[in-house]
Amino acid sequence: MKLWRKSFDAAQVATKPAQVYIDEQRCKGCGYCVEYCPREVLKMSSELSPRGYYLAVVDDDSKCLACGFCEIVCPEFAVKVSTDNAQ
Amino acid sequence: MAENQSLVGEFFLSGDVACAEGAISAGCRFFAGYPITPATEIAERMSTRLPQVEGIFVQMEDELASMAAVLGASWAGTKAMTATSGPGFSLMMENLGLGIMLETPCVLVNIQRGDPSTGLPTMVGQGDMMQARWGSHGSYEIIALAPSSPQDIFDLTILAFDLSEKYRVPVVIMSDEAVGHMSEKVVIPYVAPESLVDRRHPRVSPEEYLPYKPDADLVPPMAVAGQGYRFHVTGLTHDERGYPVMTVEAQDRLVRRLVDKIRVNKSDIIRYREVQVEDADIIVCAYGITARIAQMAVKMARDEGIRAGLLQLITVWPFAEERIRELSQQARAFVVPEINYGQIVLEVERCAGDRARAVLVPHMGGEVHSPDTILQAIREES
Amino acid sequence: MTGDLNMENQSIEKYLRQDRLPHIWCAGCGIGLAVYCFLTAIDRAGIDPDEIALVSGIGCTGRVAGYVRLDSFHTTHGRAIPFATGLKLGNQKLNVVVFSGDGDLAAIGGNHLIHAARRNIDMTVICVNNFNYGMTGGQVGPTTPLEARTTTSRYGCFEPPFNLPYLLSASGASYVARWTAIHLRQLERAIAEAIIKPGFSFIEVICPCPPIYGRMNKEPNGLDSMHYYQEKSIIRNGADPRETAIELNGPIVVGKFVDKKCPTLWDHLRQVSDRAKERAKAKA
Numbered sequence: 001m002k003l004w005r006k007s008f009d010a011a012q013v014a015t016k017p018a019q020v021y022i023d024e025q026r027c028k029g030c031g032y033c034v035e036y037c038p039r040e041v042l043k044m045s046s047e048l049s050p051r052g053y054y055l056a057v058v059d060d061d062s063k064c065l066a067c068g069f070c071e072i073v074c075p076e077f078a079v080k081v082s083t084d085n086a087q
Numbered sequence: 088m089a090e091n092q093s094l095v096g097e098f099f100l101s102g103d104v105a106c107a108e109g110a111i112s113a114g115c116r117f118f119a120g121y122p123i124t125p126a127t128e129i130a131e132r133m134s135t136r137l138p139q140v141e142g143i144f145v146q147m148e149d150e151l152a153s154m155a156a157v158l159g160a161s162w163a164g165t166k167a168m169t170a171t172s173g174p175g176f177s178l179m180m181e182n183l184g185l186g187i188m189l190e191t192p193c194v195l196v197n198i199q200r201g202d203p204s205t206g207l208p209t210m211v212g213q214g215d216m217m218q219a220r221w222g223s224h225g226s227y228e229i230i231a232l233a234p235s236s237p238q239d240i241f242d243l244t245i246l247a248f249d250l251s252e253k254y255r256v257p258v259v260i261m262s263d264e265a266v267g268h269m270s271e272k273v274v275i276p277y278v279a280p281e282s283l284v285d286r287r288h289p290r291v292s293p294e295e296y297l298p299y300k301p302d303a304d305l306v307p308p309m310a311v312a313g314q315g316y317r318f319h320v321t322g323l324t325h326d327e328r329g330y331p332v333m334t335v336e337a338q339d340r341l342v343r344r345l346v347d348k349i350r351v352n353k354s355d356i357i358r359y360r361e362v363q364v365e366d367a368d369i370i371v372c373a374y375g376i377t378a379r380i381a382q383m384a385v386k387m388a389r390d391e392g393i394r395a396g397l398l399q400l401i402t403v404w405p406f407a408e409e410r411i412r413e414l415s416q417q418a419r420a421f422v423v424p425e426i427n428y429g430q431i432v433l434e435v436e437r438c439a440g441d442r443a444r445a446v447l448v449p450h451m452g453g454e455v456h457s458p459d460t461i462l463q464a465i466r467e468e469s
Numbered sequence: 470m471t472g473d474l475n476m477e478n479q480s481i482e483k484y485l486r487q488d489r490l491p492h493i494w495c496a497g498c499g500i501g502l503a504v505y506c507f508l509t510a511i512d513r514a515g516i517d518p519d520e521i522a523l524v525s526g527i528g529c530t531g532r533v534a535g536y537v538r539l540d541s542f543h544t545t546h547g548r549a550i551p552f553a554t555g556l557k558l559g560n561q562k563l564n565v566v567v568f569s570g571d572g573d574l575a576a577i578g579g580n581h582l583i584h585a586a587r588r589n590i591d592m593t594v595i596c597v598n599n600f601n602y603g604m605t606g607g608q609v610g611p612t613t614p615l616e617a618r619t620t621t622s623r624y625g626c627f628e629p630p631f632n633l634p635y636l637l638s639a640s641g642a643s644y645v646a647r648w649t650a651i652h653l654r655q656l657e658r659a660i661a662e663a664i665i666k667p668g669f670s671f672i673e674v675i676c677p678c679p680p681i682y683g684r685m686n687k688e689p690n691g692l693d694s695m696h697y698y699q700e701k702s703i704i705r706n707g708a709d710p711r712e713t714a715i716e717l718n719g720p721i722v723v724g725k726f727v728d729k730k731c732p733t734l735w736d737h738l739r740q741v742s743d744r745a746k747e748r749a750k751a752k753a
Contacts, residue, residue: 028496030679030691053496072509072653075501075691076491077481117559119551138745143558143738148584152551155544155581159524159555162542163563167555185545312522312540312556313563319486319535321543330489331535331543 003038016083018066020058026078029053033070033079039063042070093140093278100273102266103128103170105237106196107136109244110168112278115194116142117167119156121149121175124208125264126198129170150175154182154195161191162320164311166248170196172264173206173215176222183257184223185322187345190255190299190307192286194247197259198267199375201452202427211265212452213375213426217433219259220404226342228349230356231259231404233374237271243401249284250356254348255306261403263426265376265455293317298329299341305348349405358401359410363389367396369468370418372411372435374400376455377424384424384461393469403431411438420468424448424461444468484508484518486538493532497683497691499650499676500530503597506653507568508537510660521564524553526573528604529678530597533568547577550585553592561735564664565591571598572610575631579611586640586669590734593663593670596633599678600686607681614717618685630715633673638710638727643668645710645727649675649698652723659725668733675721686717 007013020041022033027049033056034042043059056079064081071079093112100108107129110118118133120126130146137144143160147153153169160167171179176197186193201207202214215222219231230250234240240262251258287308289296298318301307307327310316323331324338349356362382364370369388373381378399388395398414398421400407411421411434420443423432429447436445448464450456485508494500511521518539525534527546534541544552549567557565567574574582574596585592601619602608609619609626612633616625637645644663648656656674663670677683677694688694698721706724713722 026491028491030497032497032691032695035692035695069653072505072657073502074505075494075498077485077501077505078491117555119555119558135745138742139749141742145554145558147551147554148580151548152554152581152584155548155551156555156558158544159542159552159557160559161555162552163522163556163559165559167559181545182548185548189542311560312542313520313560315519317519317538317540319541319543321535322545323543330486 015065018061018064018081018083020061020064020070021080021082022056022058023078024049024055026076027053027055028076029055030075031056032073032075036073037070038067039065094275095277096275098273098275099270100237101128101268101270102234102237102240102262103198103268104132105241105273106170106244106260106262107132108275109241110194110248111136111140112275113166113245113248114280114283115166115168115248116140117157117160117165118142118144118169119147119153119160119167120169121147121153121171123172123175125200125267126170126172126196128267129196129198150178151182154179154186157193158182158186158189158191161193162312164313166192166252168194168196170198172198172200172208173202173212174204176215176218180222184225184227186257187223187227187229188322189320190309190345191257192251192255193257194244194251195257195259197261199261199263207453209264210453211263211376211426211455213263213377214430214452216261216403216425216427216430219261226346228346229259229404230254230256230349230402231261233261233400233403234266235375235378235399236266237269238273240266241273241275245278245283252284252286253306254352254356255286255309256349261375263375289316297327299325300327301344301348305344305351353405356402357405357407359407360399360401362397362399364396364398364414366394367417368394368419369422369465370396370398370414371422371424371461371465372398372400372431373424374403374431377426380456380458381424381461383458384465387458387462388465391466393465395465400431406434406438408438411435412440415439415443418443420444420446422446422448422461422464422468424450424456424464426450426452426455481505481508481512484512484538486536489536492536494529495680497677497679498529499599499674499678500533500597502650502653503595503656503674503676504533504536506657507566507595507660510657511664513657514661514665516564516664520562521566522553522556523566523568524549524556525567526569526578528570528573528602530568530570531573547573548581549573550578550581550594554585554590557590557592565593566664567592567594569596570603571596571600571612572602575611575633575636583636583640586637586642586671588734589641589643589669589731591667591669593660593672595660596671596673597676598633598673599676599682601678601682603678603681607685614715617717619682632710632714633671634713634726635710637671641669642671642727643729643731644670646725647673647675647713647723649702649721649723650677651695651698652702668731
C-alpha cells in the first residue's frame with residue numbers, strides 16, 4: 001500500500017533514521033507488514049525459512065518513517081521499529 | 088452479633104438457614120446462586136445477610152454461571168459458596184471440574200431431593216452421592232460431607248470451608264431436603280477469625296512464583312488476582328508454571344497429584360461417628376438424615392438383644408475404606424439404608440469384600456426410612 | 470491515544486509471556502492483532518497491569534490468556550463472563566477484561582453475555598469475531614453470515630446470524646463498538662476507552678481466519694480478508710446498532726455505536742448494601 005501523498009514540509013523536515021527488526025522465530029510470512037508499509041520498506045523473502053515460511057524482510061529502511069504500522073499490524077509480535085540508532 | 092456480624096447464641100433454625108449462617112461464621116463473603124427447591128432458602132438468607140457483613144450476594148442467570156462466579160470470586164481472594172439441588176448439581180459439573188483442575192477453594196452445597204431429573208422437588212432424596220464423587224469428567228478426588236441436622240450442617244459448613252482452603256479443592260456438602268427444611272435448635276458459638284483456615288499464601292516473590300509447585304503436602308501456595316503475581320492458570324493439563332503442557336508426562340504428574348493430595352491426607356479429612364460399634368455384629372452404615380433414623384433402629388435392635396451398631400459417615404468422600412475393612416473383620420453384615428436405589432452400599436460392599444455382607448435398605452425418595460424398616464433388615468442379618 | 474508511536478518507551482514485550490512465543494495462531498490470524506492493540510492500549514492508558522485480570526474461554530481466542538503476562542484465567546467454554554463476574558465482585562479493584570471468540574461468547578456463552586450487559590457490571594469484553602468455530606476446524610457459529618460455507622454448513626449457512634452490536638446494545642451495555650483487524654489505531658483507542666469507562670463495554674473485532682473460514686469463503690489469504698475489510702467497511706460512529714448487521718461479502722459497519730453513562734452494578738449494589746447495614750443497625 002504505497003503512500004502517494006507527500007507532506008508539505010518534506011523538504012524542510014527530515015524524519016529520524018529508523019530501523020525495522022523482524023524476528024525470524026516469530027514471523028509466519030502473512031505479508032501484512034509488507035502490504036501496509038506506506039514506504040515499501042519491507043518485502044517478502046524468496047527463501048523458505050527453517051520453519052517453512054517465506055519471511056518478511058527489510059528491503060530498504062532508509063525510507064522508513066517510523067510510523068510503526070508494521071509493528072502494530074504484525075499478528076506475531078515479530079516486528080519492532082526503533083529510532084535508537086543501534087548498529 | 089459478633090463484631091464480624093456473625094450470629095452468636097442459640098437459635099431455632101432450618102437446616103438451610105443454619106448452612107448460610109455457618110458460611111458467614113466461616114468467613115464466606117460471596118455467594119452466587121440460582122433458586123432451586125429445596126436450597127432456595129440458603130440463597131435467600133445469604134442475600135439478606137451478606138450485605139450486612141460487607142459481602143456480596145448475586146443471583147446468577149443459571150447454575151453454570153453460579154459455579155463459574157464462585158470460582159472467580161475465590162480467585163479474587165474471597166471465600167465463596169453456592170447452593171443447589173440435583174438438577175442444578177448436574178449443571179455445575181463442568182465448572183466443578185474446572186475448580187478441581189485450577190485447585191480453587193470453594194464450597195458447593197447440594198440439598199438433595201427426589202431424583203432423577205425433575206423428580207420430587209419438595210421431598211427428600213439422597214440420590215446424588217455417587218455423582219458428588221464422579222459427576223465431573225476425569226480422574227480426581229473430592230471432599231464431600233453429609234450433615235444430619237441443622238446443627239450439623241452449621242458445623243460442617245465451617246469445616247467445609249476450612250478443608251477447601253487447606254487442600255485447595257472444592258468441598259461438596261451433600262445434605263438433603265429433610266435436613267434443609269427441618270428446624271431445630273442450633274447453638275452458634277463465637278467463631279474467631281483466627282481459628283479459621285485460610286489458603287496458604289506464596290512465600291516467594293512474583294518472579295520466582297510457580298502457581299502449581301506443591302509443598303510437601305502436595306498443595307501449592309495460592310496467589311490471587313491483583314497481588315502482582317501475574318500468574319496464568321488454565322483448565323488444560325498444565326505444569327508447575329501453570330502453562331498448558333499437553334504431554335503424557337505432564338498429565339501423569341498433574342492427575343496423580345490432584346488425586347494424591349486428597350488421598351495422602353485422608354486421616355485428616357475422613358470423619359465418622361460410631362455408636363456401639365465395639366462389639367457389634369451388624370453395623371448400620373448411614374449418612375445424612377438417614378443416620379438419625381438408623382440410630383433409632385440400632386437402639387431398638389439392642390433392646391431386642393441384637394448386637395447392632397451405627398457407623399455414621401460424616402465424610403462420605405473420600406470414602407472411609409479402611410474403617411469399613413477393619414469393621415468387616417468383626418461384623419457379619421453392614422446394613423446400608425439410603426434414600427436411593429443403592430450408591431454408598433456399593434462402596435461398603437467393595438471394602439467389606441467377602442468378609443461381611445453389605446445389605447442395601449433402599450428408599451426411592453420422597454420420605455425418610457422408618458426405623459422399623461431398618462430394624463427389620465437388622466433382624467434378617469442377625 | 471493514537472498519534473505518533475513513541476519509539477523510545479514502546480515495548481509491549483513486557484506484557485507478553487515471551488517463553489510462550491511464537492504463538493499457535495495461524496499465519497494471518499487476526500487474534501494477535503487484537504492482543505497487540507489491547508496491550509498497547511493498557512500501556513498507553515497507564516493502567517496498572519497488576520490490577521488487570523484477564524479471563525478467556527475456549528477456542529482460538531481463548532488462548533489469549535496464555536500469552537499475556539497478567540493474572541490470566543483460561544476457563545471453560547462459554548463461562549468466561551460469569552467467572553469474570555465473580556472476580557470483579559470478589560475484588561472491585563480488579564480491572565477485569567474478557568477476551569474470547571464469537572462462538573464462546575455468543576453461542577454457549579450467550580446467556581451470560583446478555584446478563585452481564587444487563588447488569589452493566591464494570592468489565593470489558595473483547596469479542597474476536599471470525600465468523601466460525603476456528604479451533605475445532607471451522608464449524609458454523611452464531612455470527613456466521615447467511616449462505617457462508619463452514620464444515621457444518623457445506624451448502625451454505627441457513628441460520629441468520631446475531632448482529633452483536635444490536636444484541637449488546639439492547640441488553641444494556643454502556644459501550645458498544647465494532648472495528649476490524651485493519652482499524653488498528655481506532656481499535657486501540659476503543660479498548661483504552663472501554664477499559665477506563667465504568668460499566669459493561671463490548672468491542673467486537675472482525676478478524677481474518679485464513680486457513681479455515683477464509684479458505685471456505687473465498688478469502689484464502691489473510692490479505693484477502695484485510696482487503697475486504699478495507700474496501701467494504703464503513704465507519705459510522707453513532708450508527709443505530711439495528712443497522713449494523715453483516716451479510717456475506719457485504720459492507721461492514723464499524724465505529725463506536727453506544728457510549729452512554731449509566732449506573733453500574735456496583736452503584737446499585739452499594740446502595741442496597743448500605744440500606745441493609747442501616748436496617749441491621751436499626752434492629753440491633
